Amino acid sequence: MISPRQLSGWWHRLDVRVRDLPLGLLLLAGSFLPALHGKGTEVGNLPTRPFDALALLALGLECLPLAVRRRWPAVCLALVSAGFAVDQLRGYHSVAGTALPLALISTGAHLERHRRAAALVFSAAYVPLAVALYRLGSGGETVTGFVTFYPVLVLAWGAGAWLRANRIAEAEHRRRVAEDTRTAERTRIARELHDVVTHHVTAMVVQAEAARYLTAAPERLDQTLTAVSDTGRRAIADLRHLLDLLNPDHGDGRGTDGLGTDGLGTGARTPHTGGLLTLVEQTRQAGQPVEFTEEGTPTQSAGSADLVAYRVVQEALTNALKYARGSRTSVRVRHGGKEITVEVGTDGSGKDGSGSAAASPGGSGRGLAGLRERVAVLGGEFSAGHAPDGGFVVRARIPAGNPT
Structure with a gap:
C-alpha cells in the first residue's frame, strides 16, 4: 500500500505543468455546472447569455493556460486575460473568470524578467476593456465600478509579489545558513x-x-x-x-x-x-x-x-x-x-x-x-x-x- 509520503513524493516529482493543469480543469468543469452558470465574475452589467461555440473558446483560454502559470507566467496571463475579455464582452459570466486573479498571483510570484513592463501592459489593456464594457452595458455599471475592480486585480498581483519576496528571502536565508x-x-x-x-x-x-x-x-x-x-x-x-x-x-x-x-x-x-x-x-x-x-x-x-x-x-x-x-x-x-x-x-x-x-x-x-x-x-x-x-x-x- 502506498503511503501518503510516497504519494506526495511521486506528485512533486511530476513536471510542474502536470501539477498545475488540474486546477484549470477543475475551473473548466465547474463552468459547465448548471447551478454555477452566470455565477462568475461580472464586470459591466451585461445580461448573462447561454454558452455557445465562442464560449468554449473563452473557457479554454481562461482555464487551460493555468497549466503553465509557473513555467511561463506572462504567456498564461496574456491568454487568460484574452479569455476573460471575451467572457465579459459576451456576457457569459462563467466561473472560469476566477482564473484571472489566479493568473495575476502566479505572474506576480513567478515572473522573473520585465515585471514592471508586464504590469504596465496589463494595466493599459484594462482601459479599452472597461470602455468597451461601459458602452455595451445597460448603464447600470458606473465608472466607479470599473475603477473599483482594478484595485482587486492589483491586490492579486501584489499577493503574488509578496509570495515571491518571501520565497527569495527564504532562499537567501538557506544560502546564508x-x-x-x-x-x-x-x-x-x-x-x-x-x-x-x-x-x-x-x-x-x-x-x-x-x-x-x-x-x-x-x-x-x-x-x-x-x-x-x-x-x-x-x-x-x-x-x-x-x-x-x-x-x-x-x-x-x-x-x-x-x-x-x-x-x-x-x-x-x-x-x-x-x-x-x-x-x-x-x-x-x-x-x-x-x-x-x-x-x-x-x-x-x-x-x-x-x-x-x-x-x-x-x-x-x-x-x-x-x-x-x-x-x-x-x-x-x-x-x-x-x-x-x-x-x-x-x-x-x-x-x-x-x-x-x-x-x-x-x-x-x-x-x-x-x-x-x-x-x-x-x-x-x-x-x-x-x-x-x-x-x-x-x-x-x-x-x-x-x-x-
Missing part, C-alpha cells in the same frame, strides 16, 4: 588539522634533528628513530580520522595499526584527557623535560570538555617544543565535578637548535586563538601569556558535562 555551516565546518577541520599536524610533525622534526647527533650512541639513536616512527603512525591515524569525518562512508574510523583513530592506543574516535600521559611521553621523547600532574578522575559526562582540555595541553606542549626547546615544562590537569582546569607553564630557559635563547612559546598565535574560541564555546575561560620569570603560561577553565 549553508554558507555559515560550511565556514564553521572548514574552521573546525582547519583547527583539527592544525592540532594534529603541528604537534606530530613538530615532534618528528625535533626527534629527527636530535638523531643527527646520536650516531655515536646506537642505542639512543634507535630509541629516537623508534619515537619518530611512532609519532608518524599517530599522525597518520589522526589524519585518517579527520578524513573519515569528511567521508563518513569510508571505513569505520579505526586505524589499521591498532592505535585507534586517536593514535593513543585508546581506540576512541577522538583524543581525550585519558591520553594525556601518552602525549606527555611523546613530548619527553622529543627532548622536552615535562612534569605532569593530574588530579581527580575523568568522568564520562565531561563531554566536549574532555577533548578541549586535551587540545589545550597538546597545543601548549607543541609551542613549548617549537619555541622553548629544552625548557622545563609543567602540565597540571585537575578534574572537578563541574569543570576541568588546565595549566601548562614553560620557564623559557631552553635553547633552540642554534643554541640561542628560544622564542616565545606563544608561537604565531593561530593555535591559541583557536583554543580560546573552543573554550569560549563551552562557556569557559582561557588565557595565555608571559609569566613574571620570562616563561609562558597557558591556563584554561573548561565547564564539564557538555554533550560531545
